Amino acid sequence: MARKFLSGNEAFAEGIRLARPEVISAYPITPQTIVVERLSEMVEDGSLNSEFIHVESEHSALSCAMGASAVGARAFTATSSQGLLYMAECLVYASGGRFPIVMMNANRSTALPWNIYGDQRDSLALLDSGWIQAYAENAQEALDLALMSYYIAENKNVSTPFMANLDGFVLTHTYEAVDVPEQDAADKFLPPFETENKLDLSKPKNMAFSAGPASNYIFKYKEHLGLLNAAAVINEAEEKFYKIFGRKYPGLIEKYLTDDAEYILITLGSISGLVKDVTDELREKGGKVGMIRIRYMRPFPNKEIAETVKNAKAAAVLEKDISFGNEGTVFTNVNSALKKSGVNIPVSDHIGGLGGQDISRADIENIFKNMKKGLSDVNFIGIGGDRP
Amino acid sequence: MNALSKDEFFYGHKACAGCGGSLAVRIALKALGERSIAVLPAGCMSAVGFNFPQLCFGNNAIISTFAGTASMLTGIRAGLKAKGIEDVQTVGFAGDGGTADIGLQALSGAIDRNDDILYICYDNEAYMNTGIQKSSLTPFGAKTTTTPAGKNIHGNMRPKKNMFEIAAAHGIPYAATASVGYINDFISKVKKASGIKGTKYIHVIAPCPTGWGISTDETVEIAKEAVDCGTWYLAEFENGEFRLNFRPKEFSDIGEYLKKQSRFRHLTDEDIKIIENSRNAKWEFIDNNFKK
Numbered sequence: 001m002a003r004k005f006l007s008g009n010e011a012f013a014e015g016i017r018l019a020r021p022e023v024i025s026a027y028p029i030t031p032q033t034i035v036v037e038r039l040s041e042m043v044e045d046g047s048l049n050s051e052f053i054h055v056e057s058e059h060s061a062l063s064c065a066m067g068a069s070a071v072g073a074r075a076f077t078a079t080s081s082q083g084l085l086y087m088a089e090c091l092v093y094a095s096g097g098r099f100p101i102v103m104m105n106a107n108r109s110t111a112l113p114w115n116i117y118g119d120q121r122d123s124l125a126l127l128d129s130g131w132i133q134a135y136a137e138n139a140q141e142a143l144d145l146a147l148m149s150y151y152i153a154e155n156k157n158v159s160t161p162f163m164a165n166l167d168g169f170v171l172t173h174t175y176e177a178v179d180v181p182e183q184d185a186a187d188k189f190l191p192p193f194e195t196e197n198k199l200d201l202s203k204p205k206n207m208a209f210s211a212g213p214a215s216n217y218i219f220k221y222k223e224h225l226g227l228l229n230a231a232a233v234i235n236e237a238e239e240k241f242y243k244i245f246g247r248k249y250p251g252l253i254e255k256y257l258t259d260d261a262e263y264i265l266i267t268l269g270s271i272s273g274l275v276k277d278v279t280d281e282l283r284e285k286g287g288k289v290g291m292i293r294i295r296y297m298r299p300f301p302n303k304e305i306a307e308t309v310k311n312a313k314a315a316a317v318l319e320k321d322i323s324f325g326n327e328g329t330v331f332t333n334v335n336s337a338l339k340k341s342g343v344n345i346p347v348s349d350h351i352g353g354l355g356g357q358d359i360s361r362a363d364i365e366n367i368f369k370n371m372k373k374g375l376s377d378v379n380f381i382g383i384g385g386d387r388p
Numbered sequence: 389m390n391a392l393s394k395d396e397f398f399y400g401h402k403a404c405a406g407c408g409g410s411l412a413v414r415i416a417l418k419a420l421g422e423r424s425i426a427v428l429p430a431g432c433m434s435a436v437g438f439n440f441p442q443l444c445f446g447n448n449a450i451i452s453t454f455a456g457t458a459s460m461l462t463g464i465r466a467g468l469k470a471k472g473i474e475d476v477q478t479v480g481f482a483g484d485g486g487t488a489d490i491g492l493q494a495l496s497g498a499i500d501r502n503d504d505i506l507y508i509c510y511d512n513e514a515y516m517n518t519g520i521q522k523s524s525l526t527p528f529g530a531k532t533t534t535t536p537a538g539k540n541i542h543g544n545m546r547p548k549k550n551m552f553e554i555a556a557a558h559g560i561p562y563a564a565t566a567s568v569g570y571i572n573d574f575i576s577k578v579k580k581a582s583g584i585k586g587t588k589y590i591h592v593i594a595p596c597p598t599g600w601g602i603s604t605d606e607t608v609e610i611a612k613e614a615v616d617c618g619t620w621y622l623a624e625f626e627n628g629e630f631r632l633n634f635r636p637k638e639f640s641d642i643g644e645y646l647k648k649q650s651r652f653r654h655l656t657d658e659d660i661k662i663i664e665n666s667r668n669a670k671w672e673f674i675d676n677n678f679k680k
Contacts, residue, residue, distance in 0.1 A: 022470035023463060051466035055459060056497030063456035063494070067427070067463020070450055073470045075463070089453055199425055199448040199464075201476065206443035208451040215440060 001185075001245075006178045008171040011139035012078075012104050012164070013038035014178075015146025018186035021076040021102075022193075023051045023068035025061040030116050031168040032080040032106040039076075050076075058083035062090035062103070069099035070207060072198040074150060077101070080168060081108035081122045088126060094161045095130025095223060097208050098197050100153035101161045103131075104146070107269065107320070108168040109355040117356020118168035119320035120269060124297070124329045130223055132162045132230050133297040135268045137254075139176040142166050144247060147181070151190050151237045157229040159197060167270040167320075169356070181245055189244050231299045252301035254293040255308055257283060261290030263371045264309050266334055267318040268294040271359055275318070278364040289368055300333055306341030314346045314371040318364070320353035327378045327386075346374040352381030392418045392575065397446040402436040406604030408568045408594030408611060409433055409510040413481050415571060416508055419578040422447055424477040425468075427461050429486045430454040432517040432596075433510070455490045457482040458498035461505040477506060477582055484511040484525035488549050495589075499558040502586040508578070509551060509589070512596035520599040524549040527619070528666065529659050530651045532599070537654035547666060552591050556625040561586035563625040567593040569612025573622055573633060593620050601650025610648065617645040618667045623678055630678040642667060 006014065013035045016024075024043075026036035042048035051068075055061045058079050065075035079087065084105055094101055105123050109115040123133060132153065136142040145164045153162040166172050199205050211219055231252060238249040256276055258264055267275055272293040282289045292308055294301065309315045315338075319330040326332070331349035338347065350367050352359045363381050370379070378386040397417035403410035409432050417424060426449040428434040434451040437444040452460035457480040465478050482491055487509040498505060514532045515521040521534040527548045531537040535544040555563040562584045566574040574592055581588035595611050597604045614620040617640045622633040643660050646652035655663075 023466045025463065051470050053462060053466055054501065055462070056493055056500070059453070059455055060459035060462075060494050060497055063453055063459035064463035064466070066456075067450075067452075067460035067465075068467035068470070069463075070460075071425075071464050071467035071471060071473070073467030075467070090456070093453055199450065201423055201448065201473070204422070204446065204448045206438055206445050206449050209438035209440045209443055210435070210451075211440040 001182060002180045004178055004180050005175055006139055007034065007173055007175050008136070008139045008142045008166045009034040009106070009173065010038055011143040011178045012146050012166060013042070014180050015143040016076055017042050017048045018181060018183060019147055019150050019190055020074065021050050022073040023053065023065065023075045025053045025055045025064040025075070025077045027055050027058050027061045027079070027083065029058070029080045029083040031108060031172045032078045032104065034172070035078045035104055058087040059090055062087045062094060062101070065101045066090065066094050066097060066099050069101055070199055072193065072195055074193040075101045076103070078104040080106040081110055084122045084126065085110060088129065091126055091129040091131060096219070098159040098223070098226065099161060100150070100159055102146070102149045102153060102164065103161065104164050104166065106168045106172045107165050115355040116168070118170050119354045119356070120165070121321050121354070123163060123165050124321045127297060127329060130160065130227065131298065132160055132227065133165065134162070134295060135165045135297065136171065137270055137272045137293060138171065139178050142171065143178055143180065144241065144249070147186060147190060148237045148241055150193070152230055152233050154193050154195070155233045156195070158226050158233050159195070160226045160230060165269070171270040185244055189240060227299050234296065251304070252296045252299065253304045253308070254295055256291040256293065258290035258292060258308050260288060262288040262313045263368055264290045264292060264312045264315045265318055265364070265367060266292045266294065266305065266315060268297070268330065269320070271318065271353065274359070274361065275364055278361050282365070282368060287368065294330065297330070297333070300337070302337040302340060305334060305337045306343050309338065309345065310341070310343045312345060314374055316348045316350055316367050316371050318350045318352060318367060322351050322354070331378070346376045348375045349378045350381060351378065357382065393421060395422065395446065397422070398437065398444060400442065401444040402439065403432070404598055406597040406607045408596060408607045409483065409512055410436065411568050411607070412508065412510040412574070412592050412594045415575060416479065416481070416578045417447060419575050420477045420479055420582055423475060424448070424479055425464055427452050427457055427464065427478070427480045429457045429482050429491060431483045431486050433481055435517050454486055455494055457486060457491050458494040458505070458507060461507070462498050462501065462503045465503050465505055478504070479506045479508060481508050481510060483516070484509065484513055485515045485523040488524045488551050496558065499555060499560050499587045499589070502561070504585055504587070506581050506588045506590070509591045510594040511591060512594050512599060514599050516596045516599045525551065528663060529655050531654060532651070542654060542656070542659055543651070552623065552625070555589040556630065559628070560589055560625065563589040565591045565621060565623050567611045567615050567620060567622065568595070569608050569610070569615060570622060570634070577624070599651065601653070602648060613640060613645050616640040617642045618671060619645065619663070621674060623674070632674055632678040632680055635680070
């Protein structure tokens with residue numbers, strides 16, 4: 001195992017190299033571009049044996065990946081923000097077609113106003129597109145997710161595309177020391193892609209067909225089951241990963257000091273690092289605080305979240321997202337999880353980091369402070385409540 | 389007469405009687421054979437051919453997104469190459485809207501990369517599947533449901549986009565025009581294209597009785613007449629050169645050709661003169677620039 005100093009993007013590209021994708025469709029967009037640049041270098045220097053396709057748009061990037069997957073080839077692409085939205089049609093097409101493509105998304109704000117910095121409105125706007133959605137906290141996790149993503153997506157009970165999200169700039173462009181596994185070990189972890197969901201010259205098939213009202217709902221139900229099945233396969237992947245690489249991952253959510261916590265902040269992505277720091281500081285002062293980091297938004301960790309916060313006095317959600325006219329999407333999902341499990345505690349929503357807005361230690365301390373007041377409001381960091 | 393496989397690869401579908409598009413697809417697949425993977429975007433042929441559980445392709449076939457015919461072909465080709473699978477024809481069948489409008493970006497990208505694919509545009513000159521709306525390949529004067537013919541505007545006021553020369557301008561290895569009215573010429577071109585490495589583009593006129601306003605038994609005849617009266621032509625682009633395959637000794641009456649179709653029936657003599665002039669200008673260009 002080599003230890004390298006890598007950015008989030010570079011770490012993810014290393015993980016993809018180890019996963020041996022057979023087809024890569026590449027289109028640039030800030031802050032994702034470095035991923036496809038690194039992959040093109042790997043193809044050039046022979047460390048990666050892939051068909052590297054310079055497509056003409058993000059729509060084509062995913063359409064091309066679907067074509068490759070439809071003949072049984074492992075496919076990868078990457079995008080961000082406007083690019084993700086531009087390929088939205090292909091997202092639902094890929095999930096409906098059960099093509100286990102992996103895509104990295106560098107989380108970035110969506111226009112207008114134009115902004116290249118990180119928030120999670122791009123991927124969360126496509127939460128309902130039928131993709132597995134994972135959110136990495138750091139570069140090491142990004143690399144490991146890249147490798148695990150194919151294991152999960154390609155499982156025949158899952159057969160669902162996988163979107164790995166890295167916060168734009170904050171994670172994609174910051175450097176950390178990262179353990180890069182050897183190819184032998186990666187091969188031991190990830191078997192070659194085998195599927196029956198492909199065109200077959202010895203037994204021709206018609207794929208991606210129409211299904212009318214009499215059968216359409218059955219296909220959609222099966223798609224739903226595929227995503228639900230991913231939860232168990234994520235655990236299986238992480239166990240196998242631990243055995244081979246010695247790094248442990250905690251499933252759909254990461255719990256941080258939640259066992260006896262009275263106040264729990266629920267968040268996702270790279271901001272979790274700072275939340276952990278603030279949690280530590282408040283703990284030192286005697287505060288009974290903890291954090292949940294949502295690692296997977298789909299399949300959604302309903303039970304895991306409810307189980308973790310059920311004995312807390314209050315909880316809050318911190319998210320880089322807003323569903324205009326309502327509240328943050330993560331908040332909606334968390335509230336639904338609590339309601340279904342009969343957990344009735346005050347939960348507030350805190351919208352921050354939009355378009356790269358800085359979220360400070362003080363902001364996080366304030367959220368913990370406000371939790372104690374038992375507010376159930378939607379709050380914008382830097383502005384306040386959402387009702388003037 | 390070209391020897392064609394007796395095997396049928398596109399049958400049992402729900403296309404309208406007299407459909408020129410389904411004829412083009414059926415004949416092309418016979419020419420290409422069973423080791424063909426066909427990509428069809430959302431449109432007429434996918435709507436009539438892929439209704440689960442009635443799936444009408446005897447070869448491998450897949451529906452792409454509307455804009456994604458060429459990009460999905462690219463992915464299939466790349467996947468086959470990665471898998472070491474050879475001796476396969478990857479062929480796209482897209483309509484005029486799927487090619488010249490929404491799919492043009494992806495087609496241009498595929499030609500630019502010189503992906504080893506055959507792209508066949510079956511041109512029925514409007515969005516027929518959704519009920520006859522104008523596309524950029526709808527000819528001047530045609531009445532569609534979005535270019536109505538009234539006192540003020542006489543149908544579509546823009547000429548047909550020149551897809552053949554657009555494809556050629558990329559420096560494509562092979563491009564051709566064809567018509568289901570000259571089916572042997574079409575078959576020869578499909579077969580020729582299947583033997584050429586790189587991107588191939590064939591643009592075949594395929595009348596739609598419903599959209600053109602002709603009888604269902606007039607499809608082939610009217611497709612032939614389009615060539616005979618000179619509004620369409622049979623040509624190839626290869627090795628950087630245009631070549632005309634067929635020049636009518638004398639053009640048949642363009643007014644007669646137009647008046648047979650209800651989509652043109654509203655045209656005035658002046659409108660017909662505009663069409664005739666534009667035909668003459670085109671043929672002057674052909675005579676000056678295409679080899680014979």
